[in-house]
Amino acid sequence: MQKKYVIIGGVAGGATTAARLRRIDENAEIIMLEKGEHISYANCGLPYYIGGVIKDRDNLLVQTPESFGGRFNIDVRIFSEVTDIDADSQAITIRDHKTGKEYTENYDKLVLSPGAQPVKPPIQGIDSKNIFTLRNVDDTDRIKAFVDDEKPKSAVVVGAGFIGLEMAENLHQRGINVTVVEAAPQVMNMMDPEMAAILHQHFKEQEVGLYLQDAVKAFRPNGDGLSLMLSSGEILNADFVVLSIGVKPDSHLAQKAGLELGNRGGIVVDEFLQTSKENIYAVGDAIEFPHPLTGESSLAFLAGPANKQGRILADNLVYGHKRKYQGSIGTAIAKVFEMTAATTGLSDKALAQAGVPHQSTIVNGGSHAGYYPGSTNMVLKITFNPEDGKLLGGQVVGYDGVDKRVDMLAAIIKANGDIYDLQEIEHAYAPPFSSAKDPVNQAGYNAENIIKGLFRPLSPYKFHEWNHSDSCLLDVRTPDEHSLNAIEGSINIEVDKLREHLDEIPRDKNLYIFCGVGLRGYVATRILKQHGFEKVYNLSGGLKVYQTAIA
Amino acid sequence: MQKKYVIIGGVAGGATTAARLRRIDENAEIIMLEKGEHISYANCGLPYYIGGVIKDRDNLLVQTPESFGGRFNIDVRIFSEVTDIDADSQAITIRDHKTGKEYTENYDKLVLSPGAQPVKPPIQGIDSKNIFTLRNVDDTDRIKAFVDDEKPKSAVVVGAGFIGLEMAENLHQRGINVTVVEAAPQVMNMMDPEMAAILHQHFKEQEVGLYLQDAVKAFRPNGDGLSLMLSSGEILNADFVVLSIGVKPDSHLAQKAGLELGNRGGIVVDEFLQTSKENIYAVGDAIEFPHPLTGESSLAFLAGPANKQGRILADNLVYGHKRKYQGSIGTAIAKVFEMTAATTGLSDKALAQAGVPHQSTIVNGGSHAGYYPGSTNMVLKITFNPEDGKLLGGQVVGYDGVDKRVDMLAAIIKANGDIYDLQEIEHAYAPPFSSAKDPVNQAGYNAENIIKGLFRPLSPYKFHEWNHSDSCLLDVRTPDEHSLNAIEGSINIEVDKLREHLDEIPRDKNLYIFCGVGLRGYVATRILKQHGFEKVYNLSGGLKVYQTAIA
Ligand SMILES: Cc1cc2nc3c(=O)[nH]c(=O)nc-3n(C[C@H](O)[C@H](O)[C@H](O)COP(=O)(O)OP(=O)(O)OC[C@H]3O[C@@H](n4cnc5c(N)ncnc54)[C@H](O)[C@@H]3O)c2cc1C
Ligand SMILES: Cc1cc2nc3c(=O)[nH]c(=O)nc-3n(C[C@H](O)[C@H](O)[C@H](O)COP(=O)(O)OP(=O)(O)OC[C@H]3O[C@@H](n4cnc5c(N)ncnc54)[C@H](O)[C@@H]3O)c2cc1C
Ligand SMILES: CC(C)(COP(=O)(O)OP(=O)(O)OC[C@H]1O[C@@H](n2cnc3c(N)ncnc32)[C@H](O)[C@@H]1OP(=O)(O)O)[C@@H](O)C(=O)NCCC(=O)NCCS
């Protein structure tokens, strides 16, 4: 019997579901409804088109309604918004925005992939002109036209998540004076503060203004532009504003239809991606699903998961409920000016909030062998269960090869692996690509050393709270390095001479050991511990991370 | 009780064992014996130093005997060759090459990490001057001095494995006219022929001579240079020759000591890295160990495994036999001029030889999203068990991002994963780094489609054997593409119009479908199969791979 599939939303989740459906069910009737003009567009490319990095607008449109309809024999209807779902009679109401007419369509199986909507909090003046949000091609055209035509000189980006930072970079790239305002004390809230701090420093290097822990209280029109009143009292003037405070699941249609929503506002689906009503399914940004690491209901606004869900769902629709969706571990990445920041799994912060026991460590590594030209430094942090070593999260900030490391970490987390699996990864090594021990291997070694009690790491923030009366700061770098940037009150004995100077080190105090990146500190720790020193701690990530974190 | 550890060989495996030993056993006596002048050098960097890419020779020396001895309190003895092992009395004989004296040293635990030696087959004239091999710093100095001082114009590199290709690139980089001679029908014998063929084409682009399936029969001095007589009858003249036909485990000392050798000439070790004699252990290039995928005894000449083994062994020496070595899956990578070639696990060829059931598929992918500038194409081949989908091998050739993909594949193979794990990898996606579906995800999808019978892939070589009488070649590209480079005898119906032209396609013949890279061919296959066409095959990797493979 010919099935009739109706899909709401024609981009990442929707179009992927439709394409796979057709490939495995040539005979079905498939209708794809999209309220906007465009389907299958590259949302993720939009900031780069505004920035002029992607030059040709057509490149953003992966498929047109015609090409997609043609290849997959799908009834693609644009400007067609679904305004109502009657689950009992298995029918939906569609408004055709071109004709203004409404009509109904019934379905055997209904798929929702409506995506998300930018958050627009009720800040005074938020509807002023020249305040933009960015979600789709129309938004993009609006911002691009404004930048091209009005040649603005200054912009404020409100919100420093992935999209905010991409917008900041792309506007900066166009020669616009950009300032970023973020209510949290750091950019990239999914990362831990010492990792985000590296990006803060990079903002300075790029001479891009950054206001942290400061929220916009009001927008005021000001000539052709705007003034932003910040909660700190600061006033910023700009020709325009891009709001990227975050997005929320577009679940209003689902709600109206009586589908269960989760406590984060997403559409609740089971592991087969079925909503609370039979024959209605949902994928993409709009769904809420248990996080694989905590079991807590969570959202993921990511294209990869949306695409993956689409394929899984199509299979379940055609072959029956067989394939389980496993949830997203939130792997995400952004180019931030010259740097790259990426994360997978959960941060210390998020795990603390979820009450999950965790431990973490920071290693510094080269993008490839240091002796081969062009190697750049990256900071890699992993978080793991302190008992069994299960890998819970990874964060990487650097220049080159950040994507590779986060992908290896993601592969291990996704496979439910642990820090010993990190040690065992047999990565490809030749000097232009890595080192004999890749930074992910080093992170695995490090974590084991912590679990086995070979050393105790100290976070840069804990280190910063040191107290002269009960602790001693021991700098194990060379005297030359020490003299360049000594921490006041620290004593200096280089690691290679440590064994000859043991009697100069107090035995009754906490020993806070540090070096450049943490490695020599670790070697020193091992020497001291085996010579009977007990309260020995090693600064995680070394001075390099510390000095950025407390800057 | 203080333990006495003696280590033979002071580079990758040896020095790493020594360093970890010291970190976990401060009190042990550790002696590291190295017959050459240098320890801890970056073997893998040697070709690049000769090429002038790495400028400073000191950069190759990760540690000196002094620095290493100082940091780790290790008794490092260079120019000290171990000439004999008496396992019963736990003593070794050492020849001091500086003094010429021999002496003995006893041990509690002995570690062998003697490495490997370049193969030098008994070819006529192989000991002529200006024929070099490359294994250590001395060899490097010799070649570098020759190139610097004699300013040779031409070189032949014999052997096209990883090191041979790196040498070819580096000599080419110095402006030397390089020719590569390889006895096998392809470069990079660990890869399958259609993957190696991409490199063959790249050789042409670089105007570097390549003689395949041709062996050197004799070397003849010729003026200041050499003539090489090839088995094809061809004669090549060159100012010098670099022999890189391969290496063999340096196991002669082990053999002399009565340690068990494997059938590949390596030192047999158990999973704790102990040799056949108690208290004698071995790591690195010299060992022979079951391959994790086949169980067959195998060798691995790789720095990563040598380093990893060193750490595992140190732990077993200090903490008892607790940590098992899991074997190497042979992940390797090389920069080959502008391209990169990498492999992990086993090729079709190797699996066929080992009698392991396997199936493979080729996908073409972008290094990152095609709509973001700078994306380059890569060809990715995976090999898997056709029943349960267990991942057995991955090969990647391309420009950018090859290392990342092979590392993801390696992580999955190492974790005993399958092609469904490839689908599930939640990689980091933003346009500069990947696509919403990464090529590794696509490979996983593809493999599933093959296992589930959604399409049958055809290797380029099988495709090439097509026979007009019983098969029909169906080009599903656009007419424009078809007219540019049609395969003679093929019919052209573009995929997007296929449904309207089904009656033009013969039902009684094998249908060999092809497109540019395989994707449209797959979509076409799905349409045809569901319209009752039965003998439908899709050209794996499309014309792109085919045309290179049969060139
Ligand atoms: C600027 C930007 C940059 C991004 N960058 C990245 C990135 O680098 N990496 C990454 O992983 N993710 C990125 N994302 C997120 C990614 O695009 C989304 O996760 C993904 O598109 C979600 O897919 P979806 O199908 O749920 O929603 P969408 O792709 O947004 O598609 C939903 C569609 O449904 C339509 N729709 C909604 N309601 C109705 C209705 N009632 N009737 C008919 N149609 C309806 C909408 O018009 C919309 O076109 C980015 C997003 C944006 C906006
Ligand atoms: C040119 C070149 C490029 C390479 N590129 C790569 C690459 O890109 N990626 C990769 O993974 N691998 C690469 N390798 C391989 C890698 O270097 C080896 O796998 C690794 O060094 C093996 O470590 P090992 O400790 O077993 O041997 P080695 O590192 O070779 O050390 C063995 C040492 O033992 C000493 N020795 C031997 N016998 C005795 C004795 N009887 N007494 C005292 N000392 C002794 C030798 O002098 C030698 O210094 C490359 C190798 C070479 C030569
Ligand atoms: C364009 C779009 C509809 C394509 O969906 P799709 O056809 O499922 O995806 P792809 O074009 O990547 O093709 C994937 C299919 O081709 C197959 N394939 C890929 N490479 C192949 C090859 N070389 N040979 C054979 N098959 C191949 C895969 O197995 C997969 O098929 P399957 O799902 O049936 O197993 C959808 O991805 C889309 O709308 N994208 C834009 C929107 C978006 O994702 N935005 C967010 C990111 S910016």
Ligand SMILES: CC(C)(COP(=O)(O)OP(=O)(O)OC[C@H]1O[C@@H](n2cnc3c(N)ncnc32)[C@H](O)[C@@H]1OP(=O)(O)O)[C@@H](O)C(=O)NCCC(=O)NCCS
């Ligand atoms: C130089 C050499 C002796 C170093 O050995 P090593 O000390 O084991 O290796 P590394 O310097 O990478 O240090 C690794 C150790 O530092 C620790 N570490 C790394 N980064 C750290 C950080 N930021 N903080 C704390 N500890 C860190 C690791 O956990 C590991 O310790 P462990 O093994 O006790 O767990 C050895 O690698 C060598 O000889 N290399 C050159 C030869 C060679 O490998 N050639 C082939 C490749 S070209």
